Amino acid sequence: MKIFNVVFCVLFVLFAALQWNDPDPYIWVPIxxxxxxxxxxxxxxxxxxGWYLFGIVACLVYAVTLFFAKDGVLSWMTEHHAENIAGSMKAEKPWxxxxxxxxxLFIIVLVxxxxxxxxxxxxxxxMRKKMMKIK
Structure with missing residues (x-):
């Protein structure tokens, strides 16, 4: 688990750094x-x-909002036929x-x-170790 968490810690810091040129870094850098x-x-x-649970719930609520947004994930899947999202971002393609x-958000929730x-x-x-010591 340590390697898992080191890898994702580094990735999340890199993801946060990449958000500085995003239109809404004030949302994504903290996330x-x-x-x-x-x-x-x-x-x-x-x-x-408790803090894991808070983060999971907050990210899930935001993810559901993005899923059903006017130009959200559902629109991307149905109206835009799940076109490639790895290309460059254009203002005319908010989906x-x-x-x-x-x-x-899905990655954060999963981690x-x-x-x-x-x-x-x-x-x-x-707790099992404590119980064994008591007996």
Whole structure:
């Protein structure tokens, strides 16, 4: 898990740095840094399940908003036939930006969810060890 969290910590910091030229860096830099901070904390063995849950819920709410937005992911899939989102972003194609942002949120949710589950497993293992010592 340490390697997983180091890799995603570095990736999230890089993703945050790439947002400076985005039209809304004030939204995306904090979102990616949130993921980076909690990956860094997990590397040191500190897990905060409540904060993972908060991040998961917040990102999911934003992702659902992007999915159903006028030029969102649903529009990209149905009206624009899931065209390539890896090309350059053009102002006349806002569905590409929303779709990229949606998948960015999906990655953050996935990483936070993995750490949330891992934190629960670590807590359960610690409790089992305590119970064995008591007996």
């Amino acid at each position: 990616y840094l949130y993921g980076a901070i909690f990956c860094a904390l997990a590397v040191t063995g500190r897990y905060y399940k 590409i930006e929303d779709t990229r942002e949606f998948f960015g 936070l969810l993995i750490n949330f589950v891992n934190a629960g497993q670590k807590r359960a293992k610690k």
